Amino acid sequence: MPFTFTKNTVTAKETCTVEDALPLLEFLQSHPHAKINLGPCDHLHTAILQVLLAARPQITQMPGDPPLAHWLTQTLGSPARKTAK
Amino acid sequence: MSTPLLDRFVSEARDLLQLAASGLLVLERNPADEAAINDVFRSVHTLKGSAGLFDFPAFTKLVHAGEDVLSAVRDGRLGLTSELVDTLLDTLDQTGAWIDAIASDGVLPAGADGLSKEMTAALRALLPGDFGTPEAEAPIAQTGDLVELDWLAGLPEQDRLAAFSAAVGGAGLLAIEYVPLEDCFFSGEDPFALLRQVTPLHSLSIEAGEPWPEIDNLDPYRCVLRFRALTTAPRADIEALFRYVVEQVRVAAVPPPALISVGGDRHEGPVYGDFVDDARRLIVAGDWPAFRQAIGALRQFTAPTLRVGSALRWLEVVLAAPDPVPGWLSGLVDCIADGDADLVLPAASGPAPATVSAVAPVPPPIPSSPGRTGLGTISPMAIRILESQRTLLGLPLPPGGLAARLDSVARTVANLLVAEARRATDSALWSAAVDAAMAQDGVAPVVEILDQWLTPDGMSAADAMPTPGDQTRRRAETGDHPGGEVKQASRVLKVDQAKVDALMTLIGELVVSKNSLPFLARRAEQVHGSREMSREIKDLHAVIDRLAQEMQTAIMAVRMLPVSEMFDRFPRLVRDVARKLGKRIDLSIEGADTEADKNIIEALGDPLLHIVRNAIDHGIETPDLREAAGKSPQATILLRAFQESDQVIIEVLDDGRGIDPEKIKASALKKGVIDENCAARLTDQEAVNLVFTPGFSTAAKVSDLSGRGVGMDVVVTGVEKTGGSVAITSVKGRGTTVRLSLPLSMAVTRVMVVEAGGGMLFGIPMEHIAETVRVHRGAVRRFKQAEAFVLRDAIVPLIRLEVLLGMPSSVWIGDGSEEDAVLVVRVGGNLIGLLVDHFREGMDIILKPFDGILSGIRGYSGSALLGDGRVLLVLNLKELL
Numbered sequence: 001m002p003f004t005f006t007k008n009t010v011t012a013k014e015t016c017t018v019e020d021a022l023p024l025l026e027f028l029q030s031h032p033h034a035k036i037n038l039g040p041c042d043h044l045h046t047a048i049l050q051v052l053l054a055a056r057p058q059i060t061q062m063p064g065d066p067p068l069a070h071w072l073t074q075t076l077g078s079p080a081r082k083t084a085k
Numbered sequence: 086m087s088t089p090l091l092d093r094f095v096s097e098a099r100d101l102l103q104l105a106a107s108g109l110l111v112l113e114r115n116p117a118d119e120a121a122i123n124d125v126f127r128s129v130h131t132l133k134g135s136a137g138l139f140d141f142p143a144f145t146k147l148v149h150a151g152e153d154v155l156s157a158v159r160d161g162r163l164g165l166t167s168e169l170v171d172t173l174l175d176t177l178d179q180t181g182a183w184i185d186a187i188a189s190d191g192v193l194p195a196g197a198d199g200l201s202k203e204m205t206a207a208l209r210a211l212l213p214g215d216f217g218t219p220e221a222e223a224p225i226a227q228t229g230d231l232v233e234l235d236w237l238a239g240l241p242e243q244d245r246l247a248a249f250s251a252a253v254g255g256a257g258l259l260a261i262e263y264v265p266l267e268d269c270f271f272s273g274e275d276p277f278a279l280l281r282q283v284t285p286l287h288s289l290s291i292e293a294g295e296p297w298p299e300i301d302n303l304d305p306y307r308c309v310l311r312f313r314a315l316t317t318a319p320r321a322d323i324e325a326l327f328r329y330v331v332e333q334v335r336v337a338a339v340p341p342p343a344l345i346s347v348g349g350d351r352h353e354g355p356v357y358g359d360f361v362d363d364a365r366r367l368i369v370a371g372d373w374p375a376f377r378q379a380i381g382a383l384r385q386f387t388a389p390t391l392r393v394g395s396a397l398r399w400l401e402v403v404l405a406a407p408d409p410v411p412g413w414l415s416g417l418v419d420c421i422a423d424g425d426a427d428l429v430l431p432a433a434s435g436p437a438p439a440t441v442s443a444v445a446p447v448p449p450p451i452p453s454s455p456g457r458t459g460l461g462t463i464s465p466m467a468i469r470i471l472e473s474q475r476t477l478l479g480l481p482l483p484p485g486g487l488a489a490r491l492d493s494v495a496r497t498v499a500n501l502l503v504a505e506a507r508r509a510t511d512s513a514l515w516s517a518a519v520d521a522a523m524a525q526d527g528v529a530p531v532v533e534i535l536d537q538w539l540t541p542d543g544m545s546a547a548d549a550m551p552t553p554g555d556q557t558r559r560r561a562e563t564g565d566h567p568g569g570e571v572k573q574a575s576r577v578l579k580v581d582q583a584k585v586d587a588l589m590t591l592i593g594e595l596v597v598s599k600n601s602l603p604f605l606a607r608r609a610e611q612v613h614g615s616r617e618m619s620r621e622i623k624d625l626h627a628v629i630d631r632l633a634q635e636m637q638t639a640i641m642a643v644r645m646l647p648v649s650e651m652f653d654r655f656p657r658l659v660r661d662v663a664r665k666l667g668k669r670i671d672l673s674i675e676g677a678d679t680e681a682d683k684n685i686i687e688a689l690g691d692p693l694l695h696i697v698r699n700a701i702d703h704g705i706e707t708p709d710l711r712e713a714a715g716k717s718p719q720a721t722i723l724l725r726a727f728q729e730s731d732q733v734i735i736e737v738l739d740d741g742r743g744i745d746p747e748k749i750k751a752s753a754l755k756k757g758v759i760d761e762n763c764a765a766r767l768t769d770q771e772a773v774n775l776v777f778t779p780g781f782s783t784a785a786k787v788s789d790l791s792g793r794g795v796g797m798d799v800v801v802t803g804v805e806k807t808g809g810s811v812a813i814t815s816v817k818g819r820g821t822t823v824r825l826s827l828p829l830s831m832a833v834t835r836v837m838v839v840e841a842g843g844g845m846l847f848g849i850p851m852e853h854i855a856e857t858v859r860v861h862r863g864a865v866r867r868f869k870q871a872e873a874f875v876l877r878d879a880i881v882p883l884i885r886l887e888v889l890l891g892m893p894s895s896v897w898i899g900d901g902s903e904e905d906a907v908l909v910v911r912v913g914g915n916l917i918g919l920l921v922d923h924f925r926e927g928m929d930i931i932l933k934p935f936d937g938i939l940s941g942i943r944g945y946s947g948s949a950l951l952g953d954g955r956v957l958l959v960l961n962l963k964e965l966l
Contacts, residue, residue, distance in 0.1 A: 045275050046308060074244075
């Protein structure tokens with residue numbers, strides 16, 4: 001399970017596969033103000049990306065892989081700006 | 086991850102690969118063999134089809150590339166050279182290796198994707214120029230100009246700048262629009278991952294195709310995203326990458342100026358007036374270094390968020406190009422001057438890069454027909470191509486562009502006609518129409534003939550019905566052969582070997598029970614005194630005996646395999662090794678349908694491999710040496726199998742240089758395998774046999790020698806394990822024959838039963854036994870601990886079986902006139918006398934190797950049940966002595 005769910009935050013690790021989309025969605029549904037840390041994550045499956053796009057949780061950290069972080073920032077907005085809000 | 090389906094795929098794939106490989110070898114000898122190319126093509130095609138059932142994209146891609154190459158060969162567009170055969174065989178080998186990986190792990194090994202890509206590229210590079218990446222090209226070309234490019238301006242400026250500088254640097258810029266199917270997650274696709282593989286990826290925008298529902302109503306498994314990307318990767322790479330989702334992807338070439346757009350906050354005009362004037366002057370003068378400096382200076386005090394900042398950045402990038410386009414520059418400068426106006430770029434001013442012209446239709450599609458259904462018919466793919474040509478002709482034309490477009494269409498269709506093997510009249514018709522069109526400077530005649538062909542009965546074949554949509558294309562791609570499947574369901578049953586083995590065991594037990602009937606008969610007679618009863622039991626025994634034997638024969642026949650199973654890999658091996666060593670060898674095989682037990686066939690593979698390799702490596706001379714020796718430059722290796730009484734004989738004959746006994750002797754002396762006395766006494770044949778000595782073959786550099794030697798002891802060990810023997814004969818300068826004699830079946834072992842250690846029974850395999858003698862006790866000589874006796878003038882060491890097995894030895898009481906039973910056995914070429922208590926009968930037994938905790942015990946080859954219920958231990962003399 002690449003996701004670690006704690007009280008109000010999710011940490012994504014390594015490769016998040018399509019099977020992980022549903023648990024993530026369920027968590028985000030029950031925690032509308034959840035934060036997500038993508039720092040240790042190498043790849044997000046499109047389905048995960050879709051959940052993030054729809055739910056728009058606050059992202060605390062972008063992945064370490066620069067290209068991935070770049071495309072995700074463009075798609076989901078930068079984590080810094082979100083925290084500033 | 087092992088499913089019955091996967092298992093079946095694996096076993097089928099192995100067969101298909103074997104079939105394809107042997108077909109290729111036939112083809113190499115005779116490239117015109119149509120049946121062979123069809124066989125190879127069909128095997129590879131079927132393999133591709135079955136592989137498609139599983140998620141092995143790397144595998145499927147590679148096989149597909151192979152299929153395309155074979156298709157080109159079949160259509161005569163590609164000549165079959167030895168190099169091509171090498172490449173194809175390599176491909177088959179790789180595929181075979183993957184199949185092994187799939188069989189053991191259920192997945193492809195790591196790195197398979199990269200390897201597949203390399204090999205696929207290598208294969209595709211072999212294809213003739215007019216045969217590109219087929220089915221990817223056609224649909225993209227057809228829809229290429231339909232890509233809306235207005236989203237480009239919405240991309241982040243940073244990305245556009247990066248893409249632009251890459252594009253003016255000379256690389257073609259492609260826009261990709263990828264709208265995955267809603268259910269694509271269920272087919273294991275990950276569009277995001279796919280796009281991340283695009284390199285270089287200059288821009289990626291991900292949007293939802295529809296407004297997001299409430300989070301509680303979101304279906305995470307329905308893909309609604311839309312991807313747009315910019316790349317300077319070669320088109321072929323993109324096509325390869327998106328090969329499996331090609332229907333969902335649009336690709337279009339993007340002219341670099343389409344990326345230029347200026348955005349940002351408005352600014353006040355006058356400040357930049359001086360710059361604008363300067364800039365216009367510099368553009369006219371073409372003084373780029375000065376212009377660059379001016380821009381740099383202005384950027385220093387321009388806020389990056391302003392429109393001007395954006396325009397300046399663009400100016401810098403445009404200027405960075407090797408050959409800046411003045412039109413784009415003045416457009417940008419105008420934009421700064423105006424401060425408010427939208428950017429207007431002159432469409433085709435100055436020496437614009439070639440990609441600009443590609444904004445309208447993408448280069449004409451290329452004819453191809455991987456799914457063609459046969460000669461004289463036209464494939465759905467060809468129809469698609471014709472349709473796209475027709476559409477292309479209908480598009481509006483830039484002035485003066487007619488000739489170029491007509492030319493490309495003409496060539497495409499002409500190639501297509503050739504590829505589809507259309508009648509010559511069709512080709513003639515077409516070139517006439519093209520000439521007419523050229524003459525009257527209009528496309529009408531060409532369009533007319535295309536329309537005529539595209540109507541269902543325009544093409545002569547019945548299956549030329551153009552079916553619109555993707556199904557057609559997909560069918561063409563997978564190339565269904567509805568009839569093929571049915572034919573394959575032959576009357577052959579594939580059975581797990583374990584089931585046959587279980588049957589074998591049961592029959593073995595039946596034989597054992599049957600063997601107890603004679604005991605019963607004896608008891609009836611001796612204990613109960615009923616001779617009649619005894620005779621009846623004996624009659625019954627005879628019947629059961631016959632049935633059991635027939636059953637045994639029948640089940641043996643099930644286990645029998647033709648030696649071709651083993652021979653089949655040699656044509657390939659001989660060819661490869663011979664090519665590597667620069668020798669010319671003709672391999673012929675005789676008696677490939679001779680049958681032997683499966684275990685024997687399997688155990689024999691490696692020994693035979695060694696023998697054949699030795700023959701090629703050491704036995705066969707290079708062509709010039711052969712010619713010098715007065716032989717034909719083409720050497721012959723003959724693999725021959727036949728049955729001789731209850732043995733299978735396999736012979737490997739070569740007409741190479743043979744073995745020189747003198748050299749063998751000299752070499753053996755040097756290695757200390759024999760001493761000088763011994764060497765002097767050796768006959769030539771004995772010298773040749775020295776190659777079997779273990780010490781001899783493991784010695785370094787034996788291969789320098791004219792004869793064989795490498796690994797011959799491996800051969801002997803392997804063959805003896807199956808209960809067979811090896812003999813080698815050689816005539817110097819004329820060739821060598823290696824002869825393997827093997828038992829027909831390993832299931833039944835013939836042993837001699839002896840008694841030792843006070844009534845215990847032991848079985849000794851018959852093949853070791855030389856003779857049985859009775860030795861006078863007085864004739865046994867003692868040398869310290871060792872005993873020996875003289876048998877026909879030879880000294881034979883004597884070993885007491887009970888001592889050997891660590892049993893309490895019986896005390897010898899009496900005089901020296903008594904005789905002992907000695908079994909003379911031959912182990913590794915030496916005679917040894919085994920002293921036993923009594924000889925008993927010889928019998929056929931079903932040998933059961935030890936298993937479980939007993940399997941570690943050495944000295945025994947296994948056990949067998951006797952008719953009276955006792956267990957017979959069968960000795961493994963090689964291990965014991």
